[in-house]
Amino acid sequence: MLEFADAIKFVTDFVGYMEWPERLSTLTGLIYIVLSVRQNPLCWPFGIVSVGIWMVVVFMGRMYMDSLLNFVYVVLGFYGWYQWLRGGEDKTPLKVQTVDRQLWVRLAAIGVATTIPLGLLSQFVLNASFPWWDTITTVISLIAQYLLAKKYLENWLLWIVADAIYIWLYIAKGWHGYSVLMAVYTFMAVLGFYGWWKSLKADRAAA
Template sequence: MIDWLNSPAVTAFGAATTWAELLGFVTGLLTVGLLVGRHILNWPVGILNVLLLIVVFWSVGLYADAALQVLYVVLGAYGWWSWLYGGHDRTALKVRTTTRAEWVGLALAGAVVTVGLWLFLDRLTGSTVPLADALTTALSLLATYGQTRKLVESWWIWIVADLIYIPLYAYKDLWLTAILYVAFLILCVLGLRAWRAALVRLAPAAVAR
């Protein structure tokens, strides 16, 4: 199966695109589209997507990104449960804004993860882009955690990450994945608008309670 996933499916921009990258493209778009609409199926489809991306990233030496996908599986399972039962009295989770304390925690965690991964990748692996790999890994983890809690501002973190991912994947000749992240960037903007609108709709209900 791994050999088939790593075999060429199509040629894009003069570089072979593997089946893993092609299927990752399709499931990735579907995942974010479902996430924009706050549909619970984004989590199982997302888990399938990251399993495919493990194969893609490991094959081109993006080791932190490959390891990140394993954490995504865990976060995907948590997000699935959280959206169903993470609200008040184990009810479905509602969209909300990020608190000041959460921002402080996210910033500290992001700094620690970025510096730690950068040093690890630079000194102990063959990564050719250790800082970019570490930074995007940290941002992606923070954004995913934010979305497991339905934090509106998590979309901003994804937007910053995507602006780094796009040139990074182009540099690695993962052109289809780079195009995918352009689409992700557009979907992130749509997601930000949709979740903000959902927050506005929820505000009157919160006041009524």
Template sequence: MNDPIPLFTYSTTLLELISFVLSVITVALNIRQLHWAWLFSILASGLYAAVFFDARLYGDMGLQFVFIVVSIWGWWVWLRGHGGQDALPVSRLTSKGRLIALAACLLAFGLLAWFLKAYTDTDVPYADGFLTAGSLLGQVLLSRKKIENWHVWILVDILYVALYVYKGLMLTALLYGIFVVMAIMGLRTWSKACPQ
């Protein structure tokens, strides 16, 4: 599944192509707040782990396993709501929540970048560490249905486009370009469902 196949003017693999399709379905279902998004997230994450291993993006590879765990948790939370009550509503972070989220993201970035630089052969430890930390934050916020998840994803996805172009993962770069547009759509859609 990792043999190169031509796709338009680019080269990809069947594994990357399937991961691409599953990821687009995931975000489309997230925008609509449909819990089935988490199933597609689990499948896409499992496949993308192999794609990123092959590209020596170890932070992103490890992130996919975290995504699987967070997706199981997110699926549960979306169905059960807060405290086992109704389905979880869209909400906003408090000012304190934003500060905690930013501090946690910066700490994760520092630790991830150090680990990737010291213990792997990646050629992009800082970019991989920063985007992995940002993705972790985005996924946790998405799991809690915090509207700020879309702000995080817009920033992270724009930066991922550049990283994946650099790494030659053109189909995945295209995917993250699509994700930017979808994250903007998600922000608009969720803003209508979120009280000020």
């Protein structure tokens, strides 16, 4: 009984250390990731609210690439919402698909071409916090978000990499609530990959 009470106290104290924007962004972010793993299109409005709030928080913390990333997330949120509802054949709901070799090559080229100039800009012009890690995670996450919006299975693999790095970054910035959220995101990305892979197999078997 004492251990349960201690656990409850830990959670309440942990939440108490968070500012209200972080609490709201964390809550809506958790709802977003659960719904996205379940392929529920309602994930997108929750995701838009979550990243919209966090965009302001990280900008105030001088993580400019992360702030830019979250702005793009807002835009891609509306794009993904439409794609999941009407992006399939004859404007039907989009189904899970996989990335072919040609698309991987294009995405890799885009990643390298954008990481270098954005990293230099972040370090020498913007004087950002953790400029290269901020840039690398930004580029990976943007590619992953595009793949998520188009329901490519491999988006979850990129999220696992990016979210794992963000855990360390947010701890270093003192945003412990969001570092916990990133840990949850990493775990949910693993579940998302497995769930979407099963959905892909079922669709192919039905076809």
